[in-house]
Amino acid sequence: MPTLVTEESQITNIFGTSGFKCKKLVTTLSSEATIFDIIQSIIKTKQPEIDSPFSVLDLRVVINQMKKWTTNLPTVKPFYAVKCNPNxxxxxxxxxxxxxxxxxSPVEIESVLSLGVSPERIxxxxxxKSESHIKYAASVGVNVTTFDTVGEVEKIKMWHPNCELVLRIKPEEDNRAQFGLGLKFGALLNEVPELLKAADEAGLKVTGVSFHIGSAGASTQxxxxxxxLAKTVFETASHLGMPKMKILNIGGGFTPGSKFDEASLNINEAIKSYFENEEDLVVIGEPGTYFAETAFTLATKVIGxxxxGELREYWIDDGIHGSLGNVVYDYFIITCSTFRFGSKLENVTCKDTKTYPSTVFGPTLDSTDTVLKEYELPELEMNDWLVFSNMGAYTSSLGTNFNGFSSYAKNVYIAYSSDQVLSQENNS
Known part of the structure; x- marks a missing residue:
């Protein structure tokens, strides 16, 4: 069973730096301890004064995801998309x-730099970008940025003339992606020559190409x-007599699980086919959901x-204006478990007790703040718990203070197994 560790010094020792704003650190005696073991331990140890809602960041998941990334995509450097979860x-x-x-944004840059990360890794x-944001990037030494309009070239020339540019292009739309980004970002192929010439005439160096195929369901093909398409842009720059490009940014859209294996196969084969003769090519990706989604588990308390009749209605202390905003999207599949707190804590499942069609509301006065509808749950009482898995991607980052509720899970516990190695060689 896991043991709670609360000393800040031990947090500092494990991370190798100070400044991590976590609530507590949970070390596990064995990597076999489940996330539910850890949540039970937290509730048992801290009940009834425990702050709720809370979430658990399982670093074992993050470490394993990094190992899989370096195995599947050994030539692709991961640039984590901070917007996904800025914890x-x-x-x-x-x-x-x-x-x-x-x-x-400057806020995201500042968060990363506060950890002692070199600006060269951003x-x-x-x-x-706003002009003031470009000036901020220049002041802290973040010297690589994306662009897709002539107007952006003009701003960067004025406020950050030493910045290297990566041209964002618009790939062919994949209608299976729940979130296509082509509507807002990306130059069309016929716009590329004008953009490259504008940057060259401004004395700015275009060092690469980026794209994003879309998120949540996009085909790995x-x-x-x-x-x-990116290769075509590389060739266009060469024909225009511009300095040789070196960066291929394949964007995000990565998810955990078997689709990542499929995506890796397609990416590796495409790079080999189209960029085999490109010496000194630097390939980067921008995974967000891939690292964050399965690493966080959310625990919420029944407050009403x-x-x-047969219908059960419950209120919990987090909702769609907090950590559970992702449940409003059709693609997100809820994974919910229940914990009953009485004389002893137990995991109550639908297999071992009668269930009822249940509606679960968040804490705000918004009637659309509904987390579950007609969801089969066992009979729950006040101060029982609902635990939601896979709650790391676009959850807390989208949380609000609507109605005065700071309802997203600010209290984050960290699960870490001492038989795993957190620090690896820097691959920046």
Whole structure:
């Protein structure tokens, strides 16, 4: 069974740096301890004064995901997309594992730099930036950014003339992606020559090409077409007599599980086919969900109950305006477990007790703040717990203070197994 460790010094020793704003650290006696073992331990140890909601960041998952990345995509440097989940402890762990960072704002850049990460490990991957934000990037030494318009070239020339540029292009749309980014970002192929010439005439160096195939359901075959399109841009720059490009940014869209294996196969084969003769090519990717989604588990407490015939209605202390905003999307599949707190804590499953169609509401006065509808749950009482798995991607980062509720899980516990190695050689 896991043992709680609360001393800040032990947190500092494990991470190798200070400043991680985590609630507590949980070390496990064995890597076999489940996340539910850890949550039970937290509730048992800290009940009834425990703050809720809370989440657990399982660093064992992050470490394993990094190992799989380096195995499947050994030539692709990961630049974690901070927007997916900016939890400072997650960022710190990824930094120690050798990840680099994709930032879209000064706030994200500042968070990464606060960990002692070199600005050379950051790409400012926002194609449209405020002038003040460009000036900030220049002041802290973040010297690589994306662009896709002539107007952006003009701003960068004025405020950060030493910045290297990566041209964001628009790949062919994949209608299977729940979130296609081509509507907002990416130059069309016929716009590329004008953009390259504008940058060259401004005295700015275009060092590479980036794209994003879309998130949540995009076909992994889309990487092939996008990489071929990027190769075309490399050739266009060469024909224009511009300095040789060196960066191929294949963007994000990566998810945990078997689709990552499929994506890796397509990416590796496409790079080999289209860029085999490109010496000194640097390939980077921008995974977000891949690292964050399965690493976080959310625990919420039942704070209210109503019975209407067979229907059970419950209120919990987190909701769609907090950590559970992702449940409003059709692609997200809820994985929910229940814990009953009484004379002893037990995991109550639908297999071992009668269940009822249940509706679960968040804490706000918004009637759309509904987490579950007609969901089969066992009978729950006040102060029982609902635990949601896979709650790391676009959860806390989208949380609000609507109705005055700071409802997203600010209290983050960290699970870490002492038989795993957190620090690896920096691959920046």
């Amino acid at each position: 400072i402890s997650l960022l710190g762990a990824l930094a120690l594992l050798g990840a680099n960072f994709d930032c879209a 790409i400012y991957a926002n194609p449209c 889309a990487y092939r077409g996008a990489i071929l 109950k109503r019975v209407r």
